[in-house]
Amino acid sequence: xxxxxxxxxxxxxxxxxxxxxxxxxxxxxxxxxxxxxxxxxxxxxxxxxxxxxxxxxxxxxxxxxxxxxxxxxxxxxxxxxxxxxxxxxxxxxxxxxxxxxxxxxxxxxxxxxxxxxxxxxxxxxxxxxxxxxxxxxxxxxxxxxxxxxxxxxxxxxx
Numbered sequence: 001x002x003x004x005x006x007x008x009x010x011x012x013x014x015x016x017x018x019x020x021x022x023x024x025x026x027x028x029x030x031x032x033x034x035x036x037x038x039x040x041x042x043x044x045x046x047x048x049x050x051x052x053x054x055x056x057x058x059x060x061x062x063x064x065x066x067x068x069x070x071x072x073x074x075x076x077x078x079x080x081x082x083x084x085x086x087x088x089x090x091x092x093x094x095x096x097x098x099x100x101x102x103x104x105x106x107x108x109x110x111x112x113x114x115x116x117x118x119x120x121x122x123x124x125x126x127x128x129x130x131x132x133x134x135x136x137x138x139x140x141x142x143x144x145x146x147x148x149x150x151x152x153x154x155x156x157x158x
Contacts, residue, residue, distance in 0.1 A: 022076065023084035023116040026132040027055070027091065028140060029071040030109045039104065047101045047108070058094040059087055074129070081116040088112045088146040111140035115149040 029051065036044040048071065055065050055073055060083070064076040077084045091110055098107040113136025117123040131149040139147040147153075 021079055021081060021116065021118040022128070023078075023081055023114060024128050024132040025075040025077065025084065025088055025091070025146075026068070026113045026129065026136045027073045027075070027110045028136055030111055030140065032071040032108065035106060035108070039102070039106070043102050043104070043106075047099060047106055050099050050101060051108070054094050054099075055091065058090045063087070074132070081118070084114050084116055085146075085148065088114055092145040110145070111136050112146035113137070113139055113149065114146060 032044065032047075035047055048067070051071075052065070052067060052073065055075065059065060059075055059077075062078060066074050066076075068074050075087065077087055091112060095108065095110050098105045100106070113132040113134065115128050115131035115135060117128055131153075134153040135147045135149040138153050139145060
């Protein structure tokens with residue numbers, strides 16, 4: 001897992017300690033390496049910029065998106081869990097349309113992991129990201145689009 005953005009980390013504990021629900025979505029592009037290998041890194045870089053823009057257009061104004069590194073992005077959603085699954089569904093739907101990069105049509109999909117905390121002081125920001133990351137890898141293995149964290153995912157990862 002790539003380390004989450006320090007700005008996102010700072011927001012999570014303050015929200016949780018105030019009892020505010022918070023959710024994290026961790027995304028990863030499926031088969032992004034194939035884009036870099038077949039079309040080149042400049043096309044991959046342009047695709048990542050377009051991916052960031054598409055993610056931004058699918059989330060709400062108050063949500064925070066950050067590129068974690070490589071082809072991973074994180075989204076912080078306040079007032080989760082009421083809305084976090086809807087946002088994941090919008091993201092999956094937004095990626096059904098191919099991207100046009102360097103005059104080429106490029107079809108990529110997202111795997112998305114979701115984790116939420118509702119005023120749970122025992123869940124650190126790092127733990128919340130770890131849960132979302134486990135859920136993302138579960139979604140990726142199952143070709144499921146998105147998955148919400150469940151405790152049994154810890155056992156599946158080992």
